[in-house]
Structures are given as C-alpha cells and as structure tokens.
Amino acid sequence: MAKSKKGKKPVVPTQPYKFRKRYALSDVVFQKEKKFLYFIAFSLILAGIIYPYASIAMWVGFAFAGYSAIANDSIQTLGTFIVSNENKKWYWQWLFMGLIFLGTVFYSWYMFNGDVTYQRLASKGFDQTPDSFVFLQLAAPIILLLMTRFRIPVSTTFMLLSVFTINSGAIVSMVSKSLMGYVAAFGVALIIYILLSKLLKKLVKGEAHGAWIWAQWIISGFLWHTWLSQDLANVAVYLPRQLQVTEFIAFAGFIFLGLGFMFYKRGEKIQNIINEKSDVRDVRSATIIDLVYSVILYYFKEVNNIPMSTTWVFVGLLAGRELGIRLRAQDSGEKFSKTFRLIGKDILSVTIGLIVSVILAIAINPVIQEELINFLFE
Numbered sequence: 288m289a290k291s292k293k294g295k296k297p298v299v300p301t302q303p304y305k306f307r308k309r310y311a312l313s314d315v316v317f318q319k320e321k322k323f324l325y326f327i328a329f330s331l332i333l334a335g336i337i338y339p340y341a342s343i344a345m346w347v348g349f350a351f352a353g354y355s356a357i358a359n360d361s362i363q364t365l366g367t368f369i370v371s372n373e374n375k376k377w378y379w380q381w382l383f384m385g386l387i388f389l390g391t392v393f394y395s396w397y398m399f400n401g402d403v404t405y406q407r408l409a410s411k412g413f414d415q416t417p418d419s420f421v422f423l424q425l426a427a428p429i430i431l432l433l434m435t436r437f438r439i440p441v442s443t444t445f446m447l448l449s450v451f452t453i454n455s456g457a458i459v460s461m462v463s464k465s466l467m468g469y470v471a472a473f474g475v476a477l478i479i480y481i482l483l484s485k486l487l488k489k490l491v492k493g494e495a496h497g498a499w500i501w502a503q504w505i506i507s508g509f510l511w512h513t514w515l516s517q518d519l520a521n522v523a524v525y526l527p528r529q530l531q532v533t534e535f536i537a538f539a540g541f542i543f544l545g546l547g548f549m550f551y552k553r554g555e556k557i558q559n560i561i562n563e564k565s566d567v568r569d570v571r572s573a574t575i576i577d578l579v580y581s582v583i584l585y586y587f588k589e590v591n592n593i594p595m596s597t598t599w600v601f602v603g604l605l606a607g608r609e610l611g612i613r614l615r616a617q618d619s620g621e622k623f624s625k626t627f628r629l630i631g632k633d634i635l636s637v638t639i640g641l642i643v644s645v646i647l648a649i650a651i652n653p654v655i656q657e658e659l660i661n662f663l664f665e
Contacts, residue, residue: 320436327433334425344420348525349538351428354545356443356521359435359598364514367573368507369553381550385543387508391515392539401529403538407520407594408528413451416527423651424450424525430643441640442596447521449648458648462641464587465596472583472603479579480611503574510581517584520594580604602637606630 330351338344365384372380395405408414417424427450434441442465449458523530523538530538583600609626649656 355428355432371570371573377550404520405516442598444596445644449644465599468600469603473607476607
C-alpha cells in the first residue's frame, strides 16, 4: 500500500460551498448560452447607437419586437400545435400558419387603410405614430428576447406597448382587461375540466382518429388568426399607423420568414412550459385547449379595441385546466402541491413581466412620472 506523503495538508476551499456551486452553475449557463448572450450585448449596443435616428430605429425595433413577441407568445398559439405535430415536417406547419398570417394581416391592411393591427392601436394612448425614440424603447424587445430564451413567459402586450403609451390610463385599461381575461379563462377551464373530465378522458384514450388531426389544424389556424388580430399591435407599435405598400411587404415578409425559422427550431426554449403540462402531446387534448382558448380570445377581441395580455389569458386557461384535472381525479396532496407550484410559477413569471414593463414605462415617459408623483404626494 502506498504511503501518503507527509507534510501535505488537504486543500481547504477558500469560498463557501454554496457560493462555489452558484458560480459553477452561472458559468455553465454562460458557456452554454455564450453566443446568444454576445448577440444580446451586440443588440443593446446597436440600439444605443441608432435610437436617435427614428426612420432606422423604427424598423430595427420592429425586427426585434417581431421575433421576440411571436417567440414568447408561441406557447399560447403555436405551442400545442408544435408539440402535438412532432411527427409532421416543419415546413408544412410553417406554410400553413404562414399563409394564415399573410391572409390575416393583409385583410386588416386592406380594410383599415394601411392599419395591420385591426385598429388595436387606435385606442387612446397608442394612436400616434412615434416620431422619436429613446434607448429603452428599443431595448424592451431585446430584454423580452432574453426572457424568452430563459423560459420566462411575460406579457408582450405590457412589455412592448407600455413603453409607448402617453398616459397611465392606457396601462390601467390593459391591466384591467387582462385580469378579466385571466379570471374568465381560469374559471371556464376549471368548470369544463371538472364537469367534463371523464368524457374528455374517454376521448383521449387509444389512437386518435384522423379527423382529430384535421380538427386540430383548423382550430389551431382559427386560434392563430384570432391571436394575430389581438397581438400584432405589440409588433406594429414601432411602425407608422398606416403602412404603404413597400412597408407592408417588409412587415409581412420579415414575420413570415421569422415564423419559418421558429418552426424549424420546433419553437423557442419557452416551449418547455407547454411540455410540462398534462397530456398536451395528444392531438385531442391540444385541440380542446386551443378551442377553449380561441373562443375566449375571440370574445375579448369583440368587447373593445383596448389591447390586452393574451399571455395572461393562456396562463389562466392552463391553470384552470390543471386544477380541474386534479380535483376531478381526486389526486394525492403531493400532486396538488405540484399543480399549485406550476400555477404559482406561471403567475410569478407574468407578474415579473408586468413589473418590468411598468418600470420601463415610468422610466421612459415623463407624463407618467408626473402622474405617479401627483398620485403619491397628493
């Protein structure tokens, strides 16, 4: 047996274990996402250079907003479609959803005199075309892109629109409508999955009939159209309120190609929020989720032109669905605690997005700063 060398003491770590563990974890994350983080840093520098030049800044801001908004919100509209069609070629999914996008946006542009948002930006506080920009307005979609990469589902409506509003009343209206959407989606999903869970469970047994695939593609297409008519405002807010022909082609072409890239990647990393929910890979479950969500969105679209957070509606729908499944199945306390953790994590994520967007809006807009000071000190 080899003798141990005398005189050598074991090396004692100079840093506490928890610190070293945290450092090691952050180092792994940095190494894994190094190229992406360099891209974010470059994008922020670019935003800082070009924001004084409005004619260029509006298109750069639109480009960042176009991809980041659709990538973050893809869990609502395209998430269940992507995960339940993993065996289908990505380019067929892209062409299907891409053509629906082109038809939806062209209809609005043609019918509303160059407006691609179905008049969502006609409401007070958003109706003026921006003629100048500040750095944070271009930085907002870059921050959103960073959050999307790290799987944080934030409200793109709050994150992008709030930095352009000219009064706090517009933000209050958006929050109120979004909260109503969350409560409505949660309640409807909870009732449906409590009352009809046995029937729905029977529907998803065995191999799905071919008709379910057709139904899912049709319903997912309707949901995509409904979402676009609500949330295109989040992207077009950087651009003129009426687009000329060449501007419209640039707008539609960029998003169409961006959709192709996203389908090629099978969704952004935020897609895992969908993957962790119960039974969403089954085409029948995905179809039912999309149907309920599209009906709720369509209802709120018809209520008024005030923009709302579709993310909050979708998070409410998934929360009500998960809780309804657990209540009906009378699961153990451990499964209930897991469900409440999932619900709490999603609520925390969208709340963080709301707080960040309000902070950005206050930092950018002197009118909101004055209103806040008057509110606090009067």
